Amino acid sequence: MTLVSEIRLRQVLDSRGNRTVEADVVTESGGFGRAAAPSGASTGEYEAIELDPSEAIASAREHAVPRLEGKVFVGDQRDVDRTLRAADGTDDFSEIGANSAVAISMAASKAAADVTGAPLYQHLGGAFRGEEFPTPLGNVIGGGEHAADATAIQEFLAVPVGAPSVQDAVFANAAVHQEVHDLLAERDIAAGKGDEGAWAPSIEDDEAFELMAEATDAVADEVGFDIKFGLDVAGAEMYDEDDEEYVYRETTRSTDEQIEYIADLVEEYELAYVEDPLDEDDYSGFAELTEKVGDRTLVCGDDLFVTNVERLATGIEQGAGNSILVKPNQIGTLSDAVDAVELAVENGYEPVISHRSGETEDTTIAHLAVATGAPYIKTGAVGGERTAKLNELIRIEQNVSRL
Ligand SMILES: C=C(OP(=O)(O)O)C(=O)O
Numbered sequence: 001m002t003l004v005s006e007i008r009l010r011q012v013l014d015s016r017g018n019r020t021v022e023a024d025v026v027t028e029s030g031g032f033g034r035a036a037a038p039s040g041a042s043t044g045e046y047e048a049i050e051l052d053p054s055e056a057i058a059s060a061r062e063h064a065v066p067r068l069e070g071k072v073f074v075g076d077q078r079d080v081d082r083t084l085r086a087a088d089g090t091d092d093f094s095e096i097g098a099n100s101a102v103a104i105s106m107a108a109s110k111a112a113a114d115v116t117g118a119p120l121y122q123h124l125g126g127a128f129r130g131e132e133f134p135t136p137l138g139n140v141i142g143g144g145e146h147a148a149d150a151t152a153i154q155e156f157l158a159v160p161v162g163a164p165s166v167q168d169a170v171f172a173n174a175a176v177h178q179e180v181h182d183l184l185a186e187r188d189i190a191a192g193k194g195d196e197g198a199w200a201p202s203i204e205d206d207e208a209f210e211l212m213a214e215a216t217d218a219v220a221d222e223v224g225f226d227i228k229f230g231l232d233v234a235g236a237e238m239y240d241e242d243d244e245e246y247v248y249r250e251t252t253r254s255t256d257e258q259i260e261y262i263a264d265l266v267e268e269y270e271l272a273y274v275e276d277p278l279d280e281d282d283y284s285g286f287a288e289l290t291e292k293v294g295d296r297t298l299v300c301g302d303d304l305f306v307t308n309v310e311r312l313a314t315g316i317e318q319g320a321g322n323s324i325l326v327k328p329n330q331i332g333t334l335s336d337a338v339d340a341v342e343l344a345v346e347n348g349y350e351p352v353i354s355h356r357s358g359e360t361e362d363t364t365i366a367h368l369a370v371a372t373g374a375p376y377i378k379t380g381a382v383g384g385e386r387t388a389k390l391n392e393l394i395r396i397e398q399n400v401s402r403l
């Protein structure tokens with residue numbers, strides 16, 4: 001057992017060019033781990049609190065670092081994370097910031113893996129982990145809060161359900177991204193990229209559905225396995241609470257109409273995945289939609305559950321959704337994120353480990369997905385901060401399979 005000997009915190013840049021918190025954890029035996037906090041744009045109302053990075057660092061230095069250095073064993077992740085919570089003293093990390101907390105939590109896990117010489121997924125998941133790999137959900141067209149004047153639905157995601165390996169799946173998603181580019185060019189539609197590297201054309205969602213269907217079919221024919229697609233509607237971002245309606249580019253929908261609309265889309269396009277189809281407070285709307293289409297598709301709660309076991313427990317009770325998005329920075333520590341995965345799995349909910357729209361080159365979530373045996377990971381399709389995770393998954397797969 002080796003103690004945390006030093007924690008260094010600094011500000012670095014994320015993929016949007018915003019400052020974020022990076023942590024180095026050093027151990028008495030010379031182990032080293034480094035991790036950086038990601039950051040959301042379409043953040044849920046019930047997420048743990050991200051502070052301005054300089055405030056988060058100052059507060060963590062004052063409250064958390066003295067409780068960890070020389071006092072906590074780095075390999076005891078639960079104790080590291082409990083200590084972060086105790087140092088913070090609030091329910092939502094509003095004292096030291098979820099950005100400081102998650103950076104330290106993840107960096108400690110890497111330092112512990114370094115000490116043992118085990119890969120991070122094995123340190124987190126146990127010696128017998130590493131047999132199962134997640135299917136990557138690849139964001140190829142998007143808008144919402146991630147790009148101005150693009151689709152109303154935030155993300156159109158390729159889902160390579162038939163891929164024989166992670167590597168094939170990652171390459172397939174990149175090929176769908178490229179195919180969408182070619183289809184847009186054929187139609188003379190200009191498109192820049194959104195925050196996660198997805199194409200962000202100024203088109204109606206209807207057209208994006210057509211493009212996704214065509215692109216996934218074309219690439220599926222090429223690669224010889226099934227590729228479906230799915231959505232992150234980010235319903236909370238389009239819900240107008242005063243008028244109680246969902247606001248699209250050209251139209252609005254009541255909650256009943258929204259449920260009907262999404263259910264019809266699941267039928268028409270055989271969607272494999274629908275995230276946040278409804279507002280973050282609408283457990284009953286989620287339950288109604290899950291009742292309708294939950295046997296055919298994943299109905300995933302992101303802003304609804306915010307990686308929080310209490311909110312997930314409420315959802316389980318009501319039959320809201322059948323899947324949960326797991327973002328460590330939404331809740332603040334790796335222990336909390338793993339608790340959410342475990343509660344989900346015990347209750348038949350499929351966990352999807354996820355990046356944020358603001359990311360760094362950190363690869364912790366790739367290891368977390370393998371460590372927990374999560375069936376899915378959402379971490380983009382292209383772009384350096386996205387491929388950092390995707391390429392890490394390919395490396396893990398190669399290591400494990402001795403390819
Ligand atoms: C990754 C997402 O975006 P953000 O990080 O902006 O919340 C999401 O909504 O699932």
Ligand SMILES: [Mg+2]
Pocket residue numbers: 232234275276302303325
């Ligand atoms: Mg989401």
